[in-house]
Amino acid sequence: MTLEVTNCLLRMYEEHHNLEDYQGGVPRWCTGCGDNAILTAMQRLCRDNDLRPEKTVFVSGIGCSSRLPHYMRTYGFHGIHGRALPVAEGIKMARPDLHVFVNTGDGDCCSIGAGHWIHGIRYNMNMTMVLHDNHVYGLTKKQVSPTSPRGLKSNTTPRGAYLEALNPLTVTLGVQNVSFVAQAVDWIPEALYDVLSMAFRHRGFSFVRVIQRCPEFLPNMFDPWLQNPQKTLLLTHERGLHVSANMAKVYNNRKEHDPLDLDRAREVASAEDPIPVGLLYQNPAVPCYEDLRRSGQLRTADYVRAGLEAEFDKFTVWPAEQERSKPAA
Amino acid sequence: MNDAATLEKPSGDVTQLPRAKRPVRTVELPESIIEVVSDSGEGAQRCGQSLGSVAAKSGNGVWTVEIIPAEIQPPARSVAGASGNRVRIGSRPVTNGGDEADLVVAFNEQVLLGRVRAGELKPGCIILLESMWRNDRNPSVVASYVATRDKLLEAGYRVYEIPMEQECRKLVSDPRRGKNMFVLGMLCSIYSLDLELAREQIAITFGKKDQKVIEANIGLLEAGWHWADANLDFRYWIPPAHVAQPQLVVNGNTALALGVLASGMEICAMYPITPATSVSHYLSDVFERVGGLVHQAEDEIAACAFAVGASYAGKCTATVTSGPGYSLKQEAIGLAVMAEIPMVVINVQRGGPSTGQPTKGEQGDLLTAIYGSHGDAPKVVMAASSIEDCFYSVITARKIAETFNMVVVLLSDANLATGQQPFPRPKFSEGWLAPPIDQSAVAEGSKPYDWDRVTGLARRFMPGQPHGMHTLTGLAHDRDSHVAYDPLSNEEGLRHRSLKLAALQKTLRPLQVFGDGSGDLLVIGWGSTKGAIEEAVARLRADGLKVSSLHLQFLQPMAPGLKEIMQRFRKVMTVESNWSDDPSDEIVDAENRRYSALAMMLRARTLIDVDCWTEVRARPIKPGIIAEALRAKLQE
Numbered sequence: 001m002t003l004e005v006t007n008c009l010l011r012m013y014e015e016h017h018n019l020e021d022y023q024g025g026v027p028r029w030c031t032g033c034g035d036n037a038i039l040t041a042m043q044r045l046c047r048d049n050d051l052r053p054e055k056t057v058f059v060s061g062i063g064c065s066s067r068l069p070h071y072m073r074t075y076g077f078h079g080i081h082g083r084a085l086p087v088a089e090g091i092k093m094a095r096p097d098l099h100v101f102v103n104t105g106d107g108d109c110c111s112i113g114a115g116h117w118i119h120g121i122r123y124n125m126n127m128t129m130v131l132h133d134n135h136v137y138g139l140t141k142k143q144v145s146p147t148s149p150r151g152l153k154s155n156t157t158p159r160g161a162y163l164e165a166l167n168p169l170t171v172t173l174g175v176q177n178v179s180f181v182a183q184a185v186d187w188i189p190e191a192l193y194d195v196l197s198m199a200f201r202h203r204g205f206s207f208v209r210v211i212q213r214c215p216e217f218l219p220n221m222f223d224p225w226l227q228n229p230q231k232t233l234l235l236t237h238e239r240g241l242h243v244s245a246n247m248a249k250v251y252n253n254r255k256e257h258d259p260l261d262l263d264r265a266r267e268v269a270s271a272e273d274p275i276p277v278g279l280l281y282q283n284p285a286v287p288c289y290e291d292l293r294r295s296g297q298l299r300t301a302d303y304v305r306a307g308l309e310a311e312f313d314k315f316t317v318w319p320a321e322q323e324r325s326k327p328a329a
Numbered sequence: 330m331n332d333a334a335t336l337e338k339p340s341g342d343v344t345q346l347p348r349a350k351r352p353v354r355t356v357e358l359p360e361s362i363i364e365v366v367s368d369s370g371e372g373a374q375r376c377g378q379s380l381g382s383v384a385a386k387s388g389n390g391v392w393t394v395e396i397i398p399a400e401i402q403p404p405a406r407s408v409a410g411a412s413g414n415r416v417r418i419g420s421r422p423v424t425n426g427g428d429e430a431d432l433v434v435a436f437n438e439q440v441l442l443g444r445v446r447a448g449e450l451k452p453g454c455i456i457l458l459e460s461m462w463r464n465d466r467n468p469s470v471v472a473s474y475v476a477t478r479d480k481l482l483e484a485g486y487r488v489y490e491i492p493m494e495q496e497c498r499k500l501v502s503d504p505r506r507g508k509n510m511f512v513l514g515m516l517c518s519i520y521s522l523d524l525e526l527a528r529e530q531i532a533i534t535f536g537k538k539d540q541k542v543i544e545a546n547i548g549l550l551e552a553g554w555h556w557a558d559a560n561l562d563f564r565y566w567i568p569p570a571h572v573a574q575p576q577l578v579v580n581g582n583t584a585l586a587l588g589v590l591a592s593g594m595e596i597c598a599m600y601p602i603t604p605a606t607s608v609s610h611y612l613s614d615v616f617e618r619v620g621g622l623v624h625q626a627e628d629e630i631a632a633c634a635f636a637v638g639a640s641y642a643g644k645c646t647a648t649v650t651s652g653p654g655y656s657l658k659q660e661a662i663g664l665a666v667m668a669e670i671p672m673v674v675i676n677v678q679r680g681g682p683s684t685g686q687p688t689k690g691e692q693g694d695l696l697t698a699i700y701g702s703h704g705d706a707p708k709v710v711m712a713a714s715s716i717e718d719c720f721y722s723v724i725t726a727r728k729i730a731e732t733f734n735m736v737v738v739l740l741s742d743a744n745l746a747t748g749q750q751p752f753p754r755p756k757f758s759e760g761w762l763a764p765p766i767d768q769s770a771v772a773e774g775s776k777p778y779d780w781d782r783v784t785g786l787a788r789r790f791m792p793g794q795p796h797g798m799h800t801l802t803g804l805a806h807d808r809d810s811h812v813a814y815d816p817l818s819n820e821e822g823l824r825h826r827s828l829k830l831a832a833l834q835k836t837l838r839p840l841q842v843f844g845d846g847s848g849d850l851l852v853i854g855w856g857s858t859k860g861a862i863e864e865a866v867a868r869l870r871a872d873g874l875k876v877s878s879l880h881l882q883f884l885q886p887m888a889p890g891l892k893e894i895m896q897r898f899r900k901v902m903t904v905e906s907n908w909s910d911d912p913s914d915e916i917v918d919a920e921n922r923r924y925s926a927l928a929m930m931l932r933a934r935t936l937i938d939v940d941c942w943t944e945v946r947a948r949p950i951k952p953g954i955i956a957e958a959l960r961a962k963l964q965e
Contacts, residue, residue, distance in 0.1 A: 076802075312755070
């Protein structure tokens with residue numbers, strides 16, 4: 001396919017990019033929206049890894065979170081509600097040479113796109129998916145979402161949400177082929193950046209849930225966590241989150257967690273208070289769907305022709321050497 | 330079902346004994362329609378297909394139609410369970426399944442009854458009926474068999490009772506699985522086909538199995554041939570046309586898949602659905618050998634979104650589906666239209682709405698194809714009208730999609746999907762293939778939607794192209810691909826996306842009329858009905874009637890000159906396999922009558938009073954029935 005063609009372009013000079021090279025339109029999110037923190041971390045990540053903007057694609061669905069590609073100066077694909085993952089999978093399959101990021105919200109991923117989410121984990125294609133989880137529908141003005149806590153009053157649940165919230169971490173960790181699960185919160189930018197870096201470096205489908213504030217519709221929801229650092233549990237490990245001295249001073253509720261341990265990861269994921277932050281699970285050995293499916297063979301015209309003629313041969317009726325004549329009675 | 334003792338017992342008291350052999354005169358026929366029907370799993374389909382291949386190799390014109398029950402394993406011996414094949418063999422090229430059958434081979438009387446009741450048999454035709462049911466242990470089976478046979482004889486059919494199972498048991502222990510090749514042998518004898526070609530065919534059919542299987546089946550073939558030769562008192566000869574060119578014998582779905590290979594597309598995304606799935610079965614087997622892949626997505630929506638993503642970042646991609654799947658894809662199709670991403674959507678139509686008739690063909694999706702997806706979503710709609718057309722249409726569709734950055738919907742249907750017809754083996758052309766994707770830098774400051782004022786066309790920027798970075802969006806957008814809600818930008822986008830259809834229309838070849846360029850009646854059709862319509866028109870023309878026909882490959886846009894042709898005829902009507910209200914129904918009048926899809930389009934486009942005749946009987950429309958409808962229209 002096109003892998004070899006697109007990868008053999010010679011780089012005649014070293015390119016260095018700065019933050020502005022990744023900054024697109026002026027964000028139109030509300031002041032204090034957690035999406036801003038994710039955008040900043042993403043732009044830093046691109047700069048620090050010197051990603052070529054033309055080789056980078058941010059794919060999103062619909063919702064506040066899904067505006068993110070417009071604010072990057074890379075290629076972006078702002079598609080339809082819930083379908084960011086299959087679009088991104090198509091892109092990655094056609095072009096493994098591209099860096100693919102998916103930005104999605106709790107409605108986009110966990111509700112209308114839930115089927116694609118489960119299967120995206122199974123495919124384990126090499127991309128980073130960020131779930132911007134603010135526990136509410138923002139763009140459509142405050143409706144209950146699958147991750148809204150029970151009892152949340154919204155425009156569609158004026159007497160409070162009826163159901164328990166869905167836990168995206170346990171769902172993801174329950175799917176066969178899961179290869180990377182991490183969690184961050186928008187109000188600890190250092191940890192957010194570190195988690196996204198680990199996700200980007202992981203070869204496979206990296207699922208990052210970012211718990212974020214919605215100052216417009218749920219202005220006080222995370223106040224207890226902001227006020228009390230003990231309600232955040234940093235997951236530490238030599239292969240996991242890097243805890244700086246500054247971070248260590250504030251967040252001393254820490255726990256050593258081996259990201260290879262799936263059972264422990266599921267236990268950690270089930271705990272919602274304190275909120276675990278860091279790398280829950282990573283298995284670098286899960287094969288990527290695109291590696292399983294792509295032949296890597298360069299498709300020259302002769303190659304296609306040979307394959308096609310071989311197929312034609314199977315179905316060809318060659319003219320008889322002699323014309324048949326009416327048999328004698 | 331039958332114990333061996335019963336079968337071994339000489340059955341001298343019944344009529345299945347060989348008739349007294351008289352010298353047989355070989356009768357020359359211009360064509361013959363043969364049906365082989367059995368319970369599901371008894372191999373009548375393989376028998377029919379093999380017969381078709383042998384006839385094609387012999388130089389005869391052939392068209393095969395699958396007879397498929399809706400269920401995978403319908404109950405044995407049921408009227409609704411007929412499974413098999415209709416094979417129409419002619420001296421000249423055959424373009425459709427024809428009218429009623431001339432000769433039917435039935436493995437039991439119940440599946441035969443199904444065909445009789447469906448009106449598929451020519452009055453007085455030959456029936457070759459498995460006679461084992463006479464000796465069945467179950468008295469009700471015996472009674473039903475005898476009663477059916479007697480009734481058919483009474484009705485004037487020439488019924489030959491044949492001890493197929495008994496004869497096969499002489500060679501194999503499980504005759505139920507080998508009977509079909511015995512029947513193939515009989516048919517080769519009856520139609521004077523070369524036994525050696527049939528042996529070769531068996532070797533191809535069972536090529537993947539071991540030599541013993543091939544030998545056993547050849548043994549059965551020869552036994553059938555000799556049995557018919559020794560016992561039957563009729564034999565036919567359908568003179569073949571001399572064919573100088575190698576021919577490809579495939580069904581429509583295989584032709585579509587070969588078209589995908591030949592078009593240079595690299596990815597086909599799909600979700601299993603009848604009757605489209607066999608395209609993907611075949612493609613899954615061979616696509617990777619030419620560097621492509623079939624992605625079976627988690628659902629129809631994902632399949633379409635995957636195709637959109639792959640097309641956006643690389644070469645044009647295909648997604649293949651049928652009715653319900655096509656409905657599910659609408660939002661993603663709209664996205665591709667809005668963002669101007671090339672994509673080929675193949676819809677192998679089946680009966681609808683809802684789950685409808687999964688294995689039966691219908692032309693009910695035309696308007697959905699043209700107008701589907703919310704808002705104004707202009708896309709190209711083409712329809713394949715023959716097996717050969719299935720192949721070439723995919724190549725054309727890919728080219729149009731990439732040239733115009735549009736969605737191209739290619740309509741086929743269940744009749745083409747499983748029908749077989751030989752066509753000249755295509756000669757490979759590099760022009761079929763998609764060009765390599767463009768990774769060159771675009772000029773700094775150029776716009777991703779720099780629409781041409783006249784044609785609406787804009788160069789597509791794709792990931793990897795330096796300076797082409799933009800965020801594609803399904804929202805209304807301006808030339809920079811920036812979200813734009815202002816009234817002028819919205820209108821500008823709509824105008825340019827629409828203009829591309831006009832630009833394509835200017836490039837289409839003018840239409841060819843079948844028959845004279847003017848006359849009393851012009852029949853217009855599209856899709857799989859082409860062969861039947863043209864055969865009906867030819868019959869009427871042979872009777873001196875001034876009828877001609879037009880068959881549309883492009884439904885959106887329509888080829889230039891259409892209206893001018895229509896104006897040269899006194900009456901115009903469409904013949905389609907979709908619904909239209911019957912004007913003679915009590916409460917139907919000129920004001921509320923619902924016309925068929927193409928008739929509605931043509932009326933709107935040309936302001937000509939186009940009438941329509943339609944049939945939705947879950948089977949290919951027969952040329953004879955069309956001819957009657959046309960005669961009636963002429964006499965109005």
